[in-house]
Amino acid sequence: MAHPASPLARPFPAMPVIGGVTLRVARAGYKDWGRCDLTYVELAEGTAVAGVFTRNVCCSSEVELGRANVAQGRARALVVNAGNSNAFTGYRGREAVEAIMAQVAAHLDCGQEQVFVSSTGVIGVPLPKDKAEAGVRAALASAPCSWEDAANTIGTTDTFAKGATAQAVVGGKTVTLNAIIKGSGMIAPDMATMLGYIFTDCAIAPAFLQDLLSAANQRTFSCITVDSDTSTSDTVLAFATGAAGNDPLSGFDSAGADAFAAALEDICRQLAHLVVRDGEGAQKFIAVSVTGAVSDDSARKVGLAIANSPLVKTAIAGEDANWGRVVMAVGKAGEPADRDKLSIGFGGTWCAREGLPLADYDEAPVAAHLKGQEISIEVDLGLGQGRATVWTCDLTHGYISINADYRS
C-alpha cells in the first residue's frame, strides 16, 4: 500500500469461516513490487454466482467474459490479478484471460465458464500470460490464507484492507456472508478499479441471487462516487456455496429470503462505504440525503450531482457551510426541482427553507458539524415522496497529488 492509511480507515473485521470457500494468494509479479498480487478462491461444486459490472463501453475482456459467464449461474473459482487491468488490450488481453480460465478449469475438472477472472491496474498493457500461468500454479500449490491477506492482495492504491461480514437466519439456519473489496476512486483506471466479492454459505438459486444483488447494487454501489469517473473494470460478484444447509432460497416466498436480502444489502452498503472511506485524498465521509423528489431515481441523480460537484466537495474540505454551492448542484442535475420549494441543511440544521435563506439561521452548529469527519448534507426538494442517500468524500490536495503523479 503506497500511501499512508486514510484517516477514515476502518479496522479489518473478524471474519467467520464460510463453508465451501478457500482463499489462496501468490506472487505473479505483474509489477515490480515485493508483495502478493494474485488471489485464487476455490468454491464448492454447485456454488451459485451473480454479478454486476461496469457500464463503461470500453470495458475489459474480464468484464465481457464475466458478464457472459454469470448467465449460466454456477462458479468454481475466482482469480484476481492486481497491478494490470488488462483493459484496452484487444485480442491479446482476451487470450490471457482465456488461458487463466483454461488452466484453472483443467485443475478443477470443470467448465471454463465457471472460472471468473478480474484484473485491476494499468490500462493498455496486455496481461503477461507467462506471469499469470506461473502465478496461478504457485497459488494452487500454496496453503490457504486469511480473508485479510486476500483483501490486501486484490488492492492496488488502496490504503487499507477492506472487508465486511453479516449474518442472517434463513429457515432456522444461520447463514454467513463475508466480503472483500478494493477501490480508492469510484474508479480511477490504471490505478484503482472497484472490485468487490461477496461469499456466503447460503443455499440460493442463481437467478434469485442475481435479483437480490442487482437490487442491493442500486442502493449501495450505485450510490457512491469519489470522482465521477467510471471504471473500465468495475465488478461485484456474489458467490453462494450452500454449505449452511438451509432450504435453497428461490424467491421472496422462501422462508428467510427477506432476512438474507437485508443481510446482502447491509454487506453491500458496508463495502460501498469502505471504498468511499479510502477515496483518494479523502479527509471526510459525506452522506447526501435527498428527500421530496419526484421519484427515488430522481433523488439519487440529484444526490449524485451534489456528490460529484467539485465545488461542493472542496467546500466540505474547507469546512465551509457553503449551501449556495448545493443549490447550484441541485439546479444543474437535470432533474425536476423548484428553486422556491428547495431546502438545504448540514448535520440536521436547516440553512435555507423553501427557496430563502433562514432569517434566524445560526451557523454555529453547522460550523461545528463541518469540523468533524462524518458530514451529512440534507436536501428537500418539496415535490414528492422520492428519496435516496448518496455517499462521497471531500476533494482535497491529496487527490491532486495522487493523480497528477501516477504512472509514467
Added chain:
Amino acid sequence: MAHPASPLARPFPAMPVIGGVTLRVARAGYKDWGRCDLTYVELAEGTAVAGVFTRNVCCSSEVELGRANVAQGRARALVVNAGNSNAFTGYRGREAVEAIMAQVAAHLDCGQEQVFVSSTGVIGVPLPKDKAEAGVRAALASAPCSWEDAANTIGTTDTFAKGATAQAVVGGKTVTLNAIIKGSGMIAPDMATMLGYIFTDCAIAPAFLQDLLSAANQRTFSCITVDSDTSTSDTVLAFATGAAGNDPLSGFDSAGADAFAAALEDICRQLAHLVVRDGEGAQKFIAVSVTGAVSDDSARKVGLAIANSPLVKTAIAGEDANWGRVVMAVGKAGEPADRDKLSIGFGGTWCAREGLPLADYDEAPVAAHLKGQEISIEVDLGLGQGRATVWTCDLTHGYISINADYRS
C-alpha cells in the same frame, strides 16, 4: 483581483470605438473592497439585443427577467453588479433587480424591459437596494470609462481583465464587435459566474441576432468547461446599435450576413477561450478534438466527458501521457463508441489506434508536447462524420486552494 494573474493570461486588446455604446463604472460597495463594482452601459435608441442564459433551474431573478426581456428585442442599458449574485434570494432579490430597472428606465425615459441587469458573487444574500440605487446614481453622474475598466469592474475572482474585438465588412460597411467577459470557473457560484457582453455597431434584426448568437454559443461557450459546475447566473448578451449604417441584416440572404456571423462566432470563441485561460488553478490550456462520432452533438458530449474527467485533468497537470484515462472517459460518456475502433493521441501523435496500443509508440514527442502550456488531445471514434472541439484547463492544487478557502 485577489490572486496573481493566471500563467495563461492574455493582454487586454486595443478596442475600437463602437458608436452608440457608452461605458461607466462606480463603487456600489457590495463587498468591503476598494474598487468599482457596478458597471453601467448606455446603448443608443433602437439597439437590438439577443441573449443566452444558464440552464440551471435554480437561476437568479436577473436571469429570469433577462430571458423574458430579450424576447422584445430592444435594449437601452445594461447594469452589472459584482460581489453579490443575488441568486436564491426569493422575492427580495427580485425586487432589488426591478428597482434598478425602474431607476434606469426613468433616467432614460424608456420601458423597464429595455434595461438588462446581471449580478455575480455570493449566493443567498439579497442585493442591497440602497447600495444599488446609490451605485447607479454615481455611475450616471460619472465620466465614461474604458473597455478595460469595465472588464475589470465586472470581474470577481478573475485574475485578469478579459476582452476581445473583431471586425467584418457588411454591405460595404466595416462593422466592429467589442466584447468583455468575466468568469474563472465554467461556473463557481458565489464567486465566479460567467457573464459575457458583446457590443457591435452592426445594424441587425433582433431575431436574426438571436439566431446567430444561439448558433455561435453551441460551438463556443457550450464547448468549454472548467469544473463541470453550471452557474445559477451564466449570461451572454449581444447588443447591436446599428451605428455602422449598414443595411440591416435580417437573415442569411442579407449581404454580409455570413461575414458578420463568422465575426460573431470568432469573438464568442475568443471570449470562451479567455474564460478557460482564467480557469481556477489553470496551468495548461487543453483542446480536446473529437472526430469520427455519429454526430457533432455526440462528439461534443464525448469531448465534455473527457474535459470534465478529474483523472484526465490531473494527468495533464502531471504532464503524464495517460491515454488510458481518456479511454475511460470516452467509455463513460454515454454516447455511441466502440472500444475496438477507438484511437487516442496527444499533440498530433497517436498513442493507440483502433483499440490497441501502437506497437511502435514513441512517447518522447508526446512527453515534450505535455510539458508545454497549450495541450491538444485527439480522439477518433471511427464511427461516423461527427466532430467537435471542446476546451478546458488542467486540475491542479490551485483549484483546491481557491475553492476550499472561499467564503465563510
